[in-house]
Amino acid sequence: MVQRTSRATRPAAAPPRPRAATASNLATTLGLEGERMSKVDTAWLRMDSATNLMMIVGVWILRPGITLEALTERVSERLLPYRRFVQVARQDAAGAHWIDDADFDIHRHVVRHVLTRQRGHSEQQALQARVGTLAMEPLDAQHPLWRFELVERYDGGSALVARIHHCIADGIALIGVMMSLVDGGALPPKRKARETKSGMDxxxxxxxxxxxxxxxxxxxxxxxxxxxxxxxxxxxxxxxxxxxxxxxxxxxxxxxxxxxxxxxxxxxxxxxxxxxxxxxxxxxxxxxxxxxxxxxxxxxxxxxxxxxxxxxxxxxxxxxxxxxxxxxxxxxxxxxxxxxxxxxxxxxxxxxxxxxxxxxxxxxxxxxxxxxxxxxxxxxxxxxxxxxxxxxxxxxxxxxxxxxxxxxxxxxxxxxxxxxxxxxxxxxxxxxxxTKLKFCGATLEQTMFWVPQTGxxxxxxxxxxxxxxxxxxxxxxxxxxxxxxxxxxxxxxxxxxxxxxxxxxxxxxx
The missing domain is CATH 3.30.559.30 (Nonribosomal peptide synthetase, condensation domain)
Structure with missing residues (x-):
């Protein structure tokens, strides 16, 4: 745990990638394809348009507030072991494939934002305006298609805005992923290995x-x-x-x-x-x-x-x-x-x-x-x-x-x-x-998410x-x-x- 903490808090450091990354990078160097993307996921990847981006957008309201360092550490431990979150989606003549991002940097994907409020607007209105802007801000296609933005000071706590491209997963799968992030959560293999039920189970x-x-x-x-x-x-x-x-x-x-x-x-x-x-x-x-x-x-x-x-x-x-x-x-x-x-x-x-x-x-x-x-x-x-x-x-x-x-x-x-x-x-x-969940020691007070609209x-x-x-x-x-x-x-x-x-x-x- 100490090793992971120091890694996540160093600005220039990148988290370890799965063991398969070396083979995938070698395949890319040799001009070979990485892991093929399913046809359904490929359809979602190519469905972005000028008026509708295929992102699932979620908002968490947390009290008390959390820090960017705590968020980065939690994401490094619990999210990055899901390989899709360290992989790039590449399109080709046959469809698309996944390759590991050789230039992955956690600090490109977990960032902070300071809300600016127009005169007469509430904090909630300012956050809603920001979420609306982010819903039409494309993710960087040169890197894994997801981003977390933390508003550290929001309504006595913090707000977390998550954007994940639909080609990575659907809403049901992502709910399982997000459950890995909350306090007491664990990665799927660890869940299956448990023999006794805890409150988190x-x-x-x-x-x-x-x-x-x-x-x-x-x-x-x-x-x-x-x-x-x-x-x-x-x-x-x-x-x-x-x-x-x-x-x-x-x-x-x-x-x-x-x-x-x-x-x-x-x-x-x-x-x-x-x-x-x-x-x-x-x-x-x-x-x-x-x-x-x-x-x-x-x-x-x-x-x-x-x-x-x-x-x-x-x-x-x-x-x-x-x-x-x-x-x-x-x-x-x-x-x-x-x-x-x-x-x-x-x-x-x-x-x-x-x-x-x-x-x-x-x-x-x-x-x-x-x-x-x-x-x-x-x-x-x-x-x-x-x-x-x-x-x-x-x-x-x-x-x-x-x-x-x-x-x-x-x-x-x-x-x-x-x-x-x-x-x-x-x-x-x-x-x-x-019952309400905990995240990095804070209570998850409210949660919202929206799936993309097409066409x-x-x-x-x-x-x-x-x-x-x-x-x-x-x-x-x-x-x-x-x-x-x-x-x-x-x-x-x-x-x-x-x-x-x-x-x-x-x-x-x-």
């Missing part, structure tokens, strides 16, 4: 129990419904070593599934356009970020129990109401309108829970933003979510991303523009630990339960939604209205 269990299993259940039902052909096809798609011939063979397997597969594929291809709201259009590449104070999770659960709905149904119904209320504030009439949000669904089996890379599909959820009755909205969301159970659409979207990774960029852009034309928002809904999608919504509360956040293109805080501010009144109406219902009534 219990906190880590939520990753498997509330993320991997529930989201994987939807896919498991789809695979069971489709039979062995679907499972074989998914295995082919998921393998990063498969080439064009396997992809063609996989397409044949998909074609043989028939029935539900044909129906789901047609549903994806023939999705009607969204209602033409001000939230849909051509983004300009300037981002705005907003979040509010958490609402009590127990109240959300109480509403769900009273209405015989899931927590997700309740929250998504409130999101739909908040977006509708925002449009009304802008002078629009959302009555009868609906927008489509793409919701990521995990396709990662339990044994691969700690691996990096992208293993998720997308389902299109239509939100009834023009429905005034809050209970009717929740039941509509519940009905639509239930209709998606057993759907092969997550598997199909994963397959489309795999195929997209094989194509030249113009063809990839043309294929993926389908989602941009048919979608207004990307929405994530992730359950987190019930012409200009709105991202995140819902994250953590420490007994539910955190709601929005990221938007300023040309489509210049003040996302107005959507945030509409969320709590919508929730309060739903709670009040629910309390007035007679027991046993749905």
């Amino acid at each position: 219990a906190a880590e269990d939520w990753v498997a129990d509330t993320l991997i299993r529930p989201f994987g259940d939807l896919t498991a039902r789809a695979l069971e419904a489709a039979g062995g052909g679907a499972a074989k096809s998914f295995a082919l798609l998921a393998s990063p070593q498969q080439g064009l011939s396997d992809s063609l063979g996989q397409a044949v397997e998909l074609a043989r599934m028939g029935g539900q597969l044909a129906s789901d594929l047609a549903a994806l291809a023939l999705m009607p356009d969204d209602s033409p709201t001000r939230l849909k259009g051509q983004p300009q590449g300037s981002k705005r970020v907003a979040w509010g104070q958490p609402i009590p999770l127990d109240e959300v659960k109480a509403i769900g129990k009273a209405l015989n709905c899931s927590v997700n149904d309740v929250l998504l119904g409130c999101v739909a109401g908040a977006i509708g209320a925002y449009l009304k504030q802008q002078g629009d009439d959302p009555k009868g309108q609906e927008i489509r949000a793409m919701v990521p669904i995990n396709l990662r089996p339990m044994e691969d829970a700690w691996k990096l890379g992208n293993r998720f599909g997308l389902i299109p959820l239509v939100l009834p933003i023009g429905m005034d009755n809050p209970i009717e909205r929740v039941y509509t969301v519940r009905s639509r979510m239930n209709a998606l159970k057993g759907s092969l659409q997550p598997l199909l979207t994963f397959g489309l991303l795999s195929v997209a990774g094989l194509l030249i960029k113009p063809a990839q852009d043309a294929m993926l523009s389908l989602f941009g034309r048919k979608t207004t928002a990307v929405m994530t809904n992730v359950p987190g630990p019930a 012409t999608v200009g709105l991202g919504v995140s819902i994250l339960s953590y420490g007994g509360g539910v955190q709601f956040g929005v990221i938007s293109d300023s040309a489509l939604c210049p003040d996302p805080q107005q959507i945030i501010d509409a969320f709590e009144p919508e929730f309060a209205q739903l709670l009040a109406v629910t309390l007035m219902l007679p027991w046993g009534v749905e």
Whole structure:
């Protein structure tokens, strides 16, 4: 531990790289390729555009504050053993590959920032402005595609802004990585080696129990419904070593599934356009970020129990109401309108829970933003979510991303523009630990993250339960939604209205 501490605090020193780095550097010197990138990860690498960068952006609010030295030490110990965080993504004619960064410097990736506040703005507004700026600031492609920025003095503590390119991993995998960073966390092999459960072990269990299993259940039902052909096809798609011939063979397997597969594929291809709201259009590449104070999770659960709905149904119904209320504030009439949000669904089996890379599909959820009755909205969301159970659409979207990774960029852009034309928002809904975690001795008070929007999608919504509360956040293109805080501010009144109406219902009534 002493050796690691002195290394991380020396300005010019670099952390040790994995043992395989020597072989990889030799291969690069000889003109050979490094480790091949999976087709899905390659698609994400090439999906950056002038208006949307493919970065997952997260914010941690910590109290009391932490130092840059402590952060650097923790990252050196816990993050860098994941090889992707010391590797460079290199594109080539066949796709892309990973090579170790011969010039890696931890101080290029872990930095400090001092917030500047405009007159009349709060610290939170200053931080939101900074996060919005960072969301459209490209990562350095000559080095590993991630960066942590520490605001050492923020609201009586510190704020940590993390940016990680989507080609490294999806949100589910990165949650596991971030759990390695918190106090008491450890690298995956050490987790598996433990025989007794500590408090930290219990906190880590939520990753498997509330993320991997529930989201994987939807896919498991789809695979069971489709039979062995679907499972074989998914295995082919998921393998990063498969080439064009396997992809063609996989397409044949998909074609043989028939029935539900044909129906789901047609549903994806023939999705009607969204209602033409001000939230849909051509983004300009300037981002705005907003979040509010958490609402009590127990109240959300109480509403769900009273209405015989899931927590997700309740929250998504409130999101739909908040977006509708925002449009009304802008002078629009959302009555009868609906927008489509793409919701990521995990396709990662339990044994691969700690691996990096992208293993998720997308389902299109239509939100009834023009429905005034809050209970009717929740039941509509519940009905639509239930209709998606057993759907092969997550598997199909994963397959489309795999195929997209094989194509030249113009063809990839043309294929993926389908989602941009048919979608207004990307929405994530992730359950987190019930108790607050510690990081470098400080309490992690609030946590938010946003996944990237693709193509012409200009709105991202995140819902994250953590420490007994539910955190709601929005990221938007300023040309489509210049003040996302107005959507945030509409969320709590919508929730309060739903709670009040629910309390007035007679027991046993749905």
